Amino acid sequence: MKIGIGNDHAALELKRELKDYMESLGHEVTDYGTNTPDSCHYPVYGERVGRAVVSGEVDCGVLLCGTGVGISIAANKVDGVRAAVCSDVTTAHLVKEHNNANIIAMGARIVGGELAKDILRAYLEAEFLGGRHQTRIDMIHEIEARKE
């Protein structure tokens, strides 16, 4: 799979670890930054990865910040993004099966590297179940269409 990854300064080390991990699983990873430890603004990277996912440049995205929350909120402002913060394996497979999340977000201050890898693998290996779940996703995107 083609996977886009983005992060702020709080998650630089975790990003490097997860990028290597995904490449070891055979995925092609595009890194949208940041790549320095200098304090930066997570909305920049959330938006970059969100747009890359919606345009089809990558198949899905991984976003990382201190909690995973700020960067996922930013990505979710891009129409078509369904970014889900996960800090456990069960949520990680359910956000793909039920919500067809096209971005998974995690917090480097919340999960350690080994747990993050397990979460990521559960997300990447899960499959969307469709059916009634697709109806609900369509309803979510109808909300975007009603935006003023």
Ligand code: RB5
């Ligand atoms: C940066 O200090 C921190 O606010 C950010 O990484 C993230 O946790 C925001 O949601």
